[in-house]
Amino acid sequence: MAEKASALGLRQTGRWLWGQLTSMRTALVLLFLVAAAAIPGSLVPQSSQSSIKVSDFAKAHPALDRIYQPLGMYHVYTSVWFSAIYLLLFISLMGCIVPRLITQVKALRREPPRVPARLDRLPGHRSVEVRTGEVAEPDAEKAAAEGATSTGGDDVEQIGQRARTWLEANHYRVVSDPDGSLRAERGRHRETGNLVFHVFLVVLLIAIAWNTLWGYKGNAVVVEGQGFSNNITQFDEFHAGAAVNSDRLQPFSLKLKSFIARFETGPVQRGAAREFTGKVALTTENGTQDRTLTVNKPLTVGSTKIHLLGHGYAATVKVTDGDGNVAYSGPVTFVPQDGNFTSIGVIKVPDARPQRLAFEGYFLPTGTVGKSGPVSVFPDAYNPQLYLNAWAGSPAKETGTPQNVYVLDKTGLTQIKDGKKPVSFMLSPGKGYKLPGGQGSIEFTGWHRWAKIQVSSAPGLPLAFGSLLIAVAGLCVSLFTRPRRLWLRVRRGEGGRLAIEVGGLDRADSRAGLDDDVNDLVDAARGDLADAVGGDPEKADHPGAGATVSPTTSEEDS
Template sequence: MGRELRDHPVTAADAGRALGPGQFLRWAWGQLTSMRTALALLFLLALATIPGSMIPQRSASPISVLDFKRDNPFWDGILEPLGFYDVYTSPAFSAVYLLLFVSLIGCILPRIGKYATAVRKPPPALPARIDRLPASASARTDATTENALDAGEAWLRSRRYRTRRSADGVSAERGYSREAGNLVFHLSLIAMLIGMAWSNLLGYHGSVVVVEGRGFANVITQYDDFTAGALVDTDRLEAFDLDVTEFRATFETGEVQRGAARQFDADVTVTDATGTRDVLLTVNEPVLTSGGTQVNLIGHGYAPTFTVRDGNGDVAFSGPVVFLPQDGNFSSVGVVKVPDARPQRLAFEAFFFPTAVLDETGPHSVFPDALNPEVYLNAWSGPPAVETGRPESVYTLNTAGLAPVPGDGGEVLRARMLPGAGFTLPDGLGSISFDGWQRWVKLQVSETPGNAMTLISLAVGLAGLSVSLFVRPRRLFVRVTDGEATAGGLDRADAATGLEDEVAGLLASVAPAGHNGVAPGGAEEESR
């Protein structure tokens, strides 16, 4: 029976049949809290983050998910049913996360108790045969046993050994902090998981595009995209306002790295519970509000300004329109929607080129700064649409119910405009003018209350890991009987060095130099 049990490991099903409910629960708890299980769960958690880092996530960027689904219909049919767009909020990921958390706690708590017991214990007693230790040496000494052991004990304590004195020898041990560092590392890992869970449950993040000269209020309706933890009350976000007074962007104009970014910063005015203040917002220096909300500058672009008059001569639209950059030279695309135009509603698809060049390849931008801005557009018109209340993207045009406005010769109307230029649409549809341009900035607003705890835990964990890697637990022993001193030692960790040197140093402290293995001169003469 014993051989059969050893050759066939007990499974959960076998344990359930062989043990009672209480015993089975204890067995399952032992399996869950084993270090092997904790490592397996940690590997699964790391494995689960791979698709989350490669595939767009709804929690981070819903627009990127929509773009990916549109561009990859085949993969979308596979990934959507499997929940790969919501990896970090999936039940499977949460289950692994919680099991790892419980497993680590179950692993560490018993080890803390054992470590506390081990720290209170004195070093082990002298072994019967010191000469059988991995490193040992013997020497004759003229000192009395008491004096020799006093010298040996003093030598050991000077090297931070804890000692245990007996009548004929001294036992010493050091390296207790190795296990302490290991425990600190694992406790920090638990604290880091708590901090991450704290941020995920009570934190939020969102992004908003703000045109230069305009502002943003921290209410959920102002966000372009917003993700909040399960315990966040979105009606009680920290009350603050942020106005973008001016945004500056400079680029390299020399031959080397021409067009490379050199400076992005914005003058902003923040109004929160402490009052109003002016702040310089840069890429690497976010704004912190009085309530701990962080505002980061994560992007920028151009917002051309248009004025559209409808067929009745009324101004149906006037203002800046956010265009999205498509390349490093900020060639940008955008849509001007004029649903209130009458008698026909109007819409325009447009390209903005900051430094425009028209050649055989077509219009394009050759530099990211607005040195020679131009707009190229086409126009659409159609009967007024019924308001459905459904939200739609401001960056794309739904052409349902619209038709291209014809130009000369029946071709689709295309126009090229410089700042200050405009043109009249045919058939009395109205007119459009390109009044100029402004810049816009993209802000990320986030509140992650567990970040400080996570960062501190990470730093403490690294310190604990360093201690556990570099501290070498070691035991040394010395016995003095009848003028014969024997010292030995052993390491309790692999890859430790210097054991022989310390054994020799301990022996030298007990049997002073000149006596190691050599009898005193007087004794030599008597022996002869």
């Protein structure tokens, strides 16, 4: 009865698991899993991008929400399972790279392998015979018939020197043996490029993790004449890494003094954007400076960048409630919906009494009424109009639940009617409207432009960009470098003849150009690249000349 194999101990099991984790196959599987795990992050709303969209999605799909919540689908990239895959990939790559790095360092210091005993077994092979000493003219025809050429007194040393010169000119690393044989190698840095790619892929992962933990970004809408301070309470949306202290952001503030928007007014490309420029007063620890904020030219304060993301119009309104008190006065942001800046917005007046008020509708910079209703016909404000309808309801308690400021939640609200017809009205700057039943009034006092800015800090971005460039460079070296080995042996034969034998081996899958290198090395060693017998392996039919192709030699042969 065969002995039962003993179970693996804890140490052996650990070694086996480590070997499985650090194999290239596992690294590829984990890389695929990271790519697959990132897909839900692009399909499901993420809380890091918009908590309002997440809330709206949860309300619209309650069944999916019950599944997504425990799985962390609303914060995929910071979830436990995604972080686990990411960390395992990092460990697997490190386990693959370190042993290969040590092996490559040793390989770079090692000389090309010795000349194989059987060069004719290599994929690229050619041998020719030459005479030493001068060949007389009457004997030239006989020498050619015997497959020999005159070298004019060449000996083994001269042949080796000519071959060495050709090899070095073609970027081979050459080593000479005492018997006059040469061993040459090039393309040793193919594996180096491969390792550089993998090493800096790991550095890229580190840079991404650095950005994820210590980076932040936030968006804010700033109306002309108003300011912004880099404080978490000033952001409309703010997302920060786990290691960010939101109370210690880069200190600065800015005021949007004016925003200039120019559009094409001619018949060609009418309405096309021509200029978007914000004039800001930027205050830092060094004082206040007037700066210009434009698209793709962010302002920089320390490690923080301020980008211009968008712009639009804000209507300035004054709302008086039913008790005669001014319940709201100020600008209201309207969001553009098309290229002519037909914009929608909501005016919420929760402090109005005895009933809270709300208005929703359109701001039209150059307004008109078309077949489908009010619309803007040009993006600049040549004829600004405000089209609104009105809602009223009992005062509501604050719930603390975030709401979309651009969408009116009509829960508890009733549309105000004049008789049986819902109230709907148009206002021009300076005009007002009184709500029926003494419920209050609204006045359109003017308009301003607004700019949407993004404040972000990505401390790992330079490292990520640099590592990406180096990784691509390493990949190119790995893809376009062809490792190749050539050997040359010269032997003395009978009758004063020398036998030149060259063998070549490509260490890559493709052997394109190997036969050319073998033939050129033979011709260079003879010192005659054109007229010598045997120079063209396809035309040479004498013994000892020509190229032969045979199965690839093993590592022991090389």
